[in-house]
Amino acid sequence: MEEVIANKSIKVNEEGYLTDFAQWDKSIGLEIATKKGIEMTDRHWEVVDYLQDKHKKEEALSIRGIKKSGIFNVKEFYGLFPGGPLKVSTMIAGIPKPKSCI
Numbered sequence: 118m119e120e121v122i123a124n125k126s127i128k129v130n131e132e133g134y135l136t137d138f139a140q141w142d143k144s145i146g147l148e149i150a151t152k153k154g155i156e157m158t159d160r161h162w163e164v165v166d167y168l169q170d171k172h173k174k175e176e177a178l179s180i181r182g183i184k185k186s187g188i189f190n191v192k193e194f195y196g197l198f199p200g201g202p203l204k205v206s207t208m209i210a211g212i213p214k215p216k217s218c219i
Contacts, residue, residue, distance in 0.1 A: 123148045134207070134214050138172065141211030150209045153200070157209075161197055164189065165210045172212040178203065179217040 120129045123144040128136045133149075135141055146165060150157045167188055171178055180203055184191045198205040204218050 168210040178215040
């Protein structure tokens with residue numbers, strides 16, 4: 118299915134996750150964040166960059182893995198992306214919902 122995000126027709130799945138990462142750009146991430154009630158800061162974008170890098174390397178994402186990364190702590194992660202930080206942050210990053218998320 119398609120949804121208009123940041124004035125662009127974007128392919129998404131039934132949960133709203135992009136199905137084609139190549140369609141993602143910062144304006145799309147920003148609009149998704151705004152819809153989720155998140156005001157993006159440089160720190161938020163650092164997390165998005167980290168998640169996208171992991172996705173490009175085809176590395177699995179999980180809260181446990183983020184905790185072990187040492188890049189940011191889990192408490193901060195929950196503060197930046199309330200309401201399911203891994204689900205919300207990966208949606209903003211334009212990558213698929215991790216298998217570790219139900």
